[in-house]
Amino acid sequence: MGDIAVVGIDCAFPGAAGVRAYWDLLVGGRAGIGPVPGQRWEARDFPAVGGSGGFIDDADVFDSDFFSVTPREAAAMDPHQRLLLPCAWRALEDAGRAPGGLAGSGTGVFVGVMGGEWGRLTMSDLAQVTPLLGSGSSAGMAANRISYHFDFTGPSLAVDTACSSSLVAVHLAANSLLAGECDTALAGGVNIVLSPSLGLVYGQLGLAAADGRCKPFSADADGIGRSDGVGLVVLRRLEDALADGDRVYAVLRGSAVNQDGRSNGMIAPNRWSQERVLNAAYKRAGVSPAEVAFVEAHGTGTVLGDAIECAALGSVHGVPREAPCAIGSVKGNLGHTEAAAGIAGFIKAALALHHRIVPASLYAERENSRLRLGERGLRLLKSPARLPRGENIAGVSSFGMGGTNAHAVLASAPRSPRAVPVRARAEAGAAGVFTVSADTPEALCRNLAAQADAIAALPKGEAAALCRSSNRVKTGLPHRFALTARDTGELVEGLRRAVALRTPAPGVLRAAADRPWGRPVVAFLFTGQGSEYPAMTAGLYRESPAYRRHFDAADAALAAHLGASVREAVLGGEEWGARPELVQPALFAVGYALART
Incomplete structure (x- = not known):
């Protein structure tokens, strides 16, 4: 068998x-x-x-x-x-x-x-x-x-x-x-x-x-x-x-x-x-x-x-x-x-x-x-x-x-590297996005409180895995909540603050949407010229193999027409907005990689 x-x-x-x-x-x-x-x-x-x-x-x-x-x-x-x-x-x-x-x-x-x-x-x-x-x-x-x-x-x-x-x-x-x-x-x-x-x-x-x-x-x-x-x-x-x-x-x-x-x-x-x-x-x-x-x-x-x-x-x-x-x-x-x-x-x-x-x-x-x-x-x-x-x-x-x-x-279970979840490890100290959803505002509040109590017992370093699973595993229900956090302490603090205030706070998003089922139809809207900044998506490029793969594919395709790579300009720490020949192609590469990821 x-x-x-x-x-x-x-x-x-x-x-x-x-x-x-x-x-x-x-x-x-x-x-x-x-x-x-x-x-x-x-x-x-x-x-x-x-x-x-x-x-x-x-x-x-x-x-x-x-x-x-x-x-x-x-x-x-x-x-x-x-x-x-x-x-x-x-x-x-x-x-x-x-x-x-x-x-x-x-x-x-x-x-x-x-x-x-x-x-x-x-x-x-x-x-x-x-x-x-x-x-x-x-x-x-x-x-x-x-x-x-x-x-x-x-x-x-x-x-x-x-x-x-x-x-x-x-x-x-x-x-x-x-x-x-x-x-x-x-x-x-x-x-x-x-x-x-x-x-x-x-x-x-x-x-x-x-x-x-x-x-x-x-x-x-x-x-x-x-x-x-x-x-x-x-x-x-x-x-x-x-x-x-x-x-x-x-x-x-x-x-x-x-x-x-x-x-x-x-x-x-x-x-x-x-x-x-x-x-x-x-x-x-x-x-x-x-x-x-x-x-x-x-x-x-x-x-x-x-x-x-x-x-x-x-x-x-x-x-x-x-x-x-x-x-x-x-x-x-x-x-x-x-x-x-x-x-x-x-x-x-x-x-x-x-x-x-x-x-x-x-x-x-x-x-x-x-x-x-x-x-x-x-x-x-x-x-x-x-x-x-x-x-x-x-x-x-x-x-x-x-x-x-x-x-x-x-x-x-087999003790094999393949038995460990094959997912990108977040860079130490990097912030992740943690999401919670529910069918009603009342249920959302209960979920936030329950999540805070459960996460409080976990090691600080578990935040990255929790953020990933909250987005990968949970089905998005109509009433939604998201916050950014670097460790479980920040997660618990943000969740409990949201329960107490019942209002958005810095780094927190609340929203309502139609209930999705099955495979959702997704549209992306990306800002144009003027939105660029030094080291744009550099952290994501380091942490996400999927984003890195799609960005590199776009960069290679653009290089055939530009005669140069946009990777160093986008990911480096220098200002690059004054280089119009790179700005729009580079923003396209960022948007393309984000959408494909």
Whole structure:
């Protein structure tokens, strides 16, 4: 299998609104489990389900204006769709892509989703059924809504293999990239617990945890606690990502999917199928199980499920090796996010490789001795483990209740100069332009404050990279703000001053424009003779390879007619406005290079 780069991530899980918060939750050894919110259901009416679970704060909040959705349509949309749209937007920005700039591209969308609770809740009264509820409750629309909004023309499909849905979606996305069906893919899953119905099923099957908490591989494990979750990753072929200078979190080396077939029960896990899917994934990745540093296990915390999974892991990974294979499960932190469970584990593993730290597995202190982990060459992580320098390999498992199993093999991002963003480095002390935009003046003010708080924690030297990404990655929305700054201190000061004053200040520009979408039509207006000055654009010429290339091309073309180069006159420190034979050609070269850049 060809290598696939993970270049962008966004997620929201219980107790963790965003990638940074998710990582902090994991390395901090915290759980996002809490009481059932009153707007979901009255917990006291369903004692068999328990009064706790994992719930995303404000899961019903959706900025319909931002996504050009009418309030009526937004009210009819499954919360799955409402969560996926902003998650997709942020994941693309995290990947260094301006979402609006991808309109019309063949980007693929692969989303794991299950349950259909929204449809059952909203369409049971047939007299109230509307076309908007039809599109709002369809599972397929979870992916199609993203493709429609962003104007993506690549493959777009929802995947339902129950609890393995989102890891199967990643597998399908990778195969689509390798087949050339798309060049960029969004893959992941979403789950919202809207009713106690599936919890009642778990209870009747003896699979529900009494306290609503998953305790994987623990002596206290007593079943599943249901949870919300949404997560998407942006995937590209590794060679394309490196050629474009993308940041790479981790590399998907290979993956496999299989089915239990007729086994020991429709919803019972099957050890032999789990072994086969692990071995198939490692074979496809060209990796020996002995090379795997850690496995992010399915690990639901059911007595039978944990026992079968550990037997399979021990059979595959308990080969002669220098140290036991570390295992853990994010379900201890989040609960069982069902259709989003696979992507929760996939993102955890990618971040662990990126940060070179594998978080501890919650509830590991009271390890279940009946699992015989030590005998099987396995080690349950009771504290965070640091990964050594060089390439590290991780496995990620996700198993569906109906018998569809998936396993993915991740590796550290390559330590190569091409893996570092190929962008011009700003000269020390050079000012950059930082831009922020929003749909409304109020949202712009909130964004300015949020940016100031985030940037305040960064080193001073990060300003140049922030300025570049704010212009390259962000889609320009109608209400815009720009300021110049030499370091993060100036950035934070300017942002906070703008929030406090709500008026333009020196070095600051505020403007409003029609909302662009797709590729904008741009016109340039350049001043004529009289605008020249010593060392005009000299800093830009030094810092920007693109500007330098276009200026030199114009200079070479003009030299054939002038018999001389304009470069020295324009970029030097001497006055050159008194040389009319150079002024207008030189200004043309500057304007041409600026426009082409």
